[in-house]
Amino acid sequence: MYKGQSGMLAWLFHRITGLGVLLFLLIHIVDISLLGFGPNIYNQGIALFGTPIVRIISLALIGAVFYHAFNGIRIMLIDFVPQAVRYQRSMFWAAMTLTIVCFIPIAFFVIGPIFGLNTGNTASGM
């Protein structure tokens, strides 16, 4: 466990984002299983992901995935690189910065269509 020593806040965010992403994963396995019920039922289910409210929830979730991934790299560096623990605090801010840097462009793609932005890729089939 990483309580206290290597960044309580980093640890807490890692746990919360992990639980959030896991909850989505369980829902996502069920919604993808609608494939087995044919095109109409599947498309009705997936159409929900295009609604504004689910786009905003998806964006929050994608932010959680980015934080969990970058902080996960920080944890592995602390675990496997000697002396890396000395830089755990700056690596936490690096993980936060990378999360925000990745979050902004993907926000454009995920919630842009709500505002009529970025409708170009809605026409692509693949």
Place this chain on the structure above:
Amino acid sequence: MRFSTGYGPRPAGGGFETFSWYFMRITAIGLIFLVIIHLFINHVTTDVACTSYQLVAGRYANPYWRVYDWLLLTLALLHGMNGLRVVVDDYVQTGAWRIRIQSLLALIALALFMVGTITLITFQPVAGFLGPHCLHP
């Protein structure tokens, strides 16, 4: 309480917890690539409103996409549910409740693994539902 110091971070003993410690890190490395590519192809190169049955049918015509999604399903589910197991270890005080809750979690993981695997293996596109198609809510 164990701390990650960079010198001796692994749970000692070589038992299940040591395996779990390595398992989380190995699956994490795989998942970083699998998840980022997954997000990119379903939210950036294609809008999520276009990830229709027709799109999936086209993608799953190539069996490697089914293998890709099966790896994503398996690694994410095991990594996530093992994480939840550790959370239960942290907050559930009595041994009997730990066993009950963790057994239930294991059953949920197994059931969802089977649902996902069956979906991926048995998918056969319905004729006439191929080609570009976007859903407009």
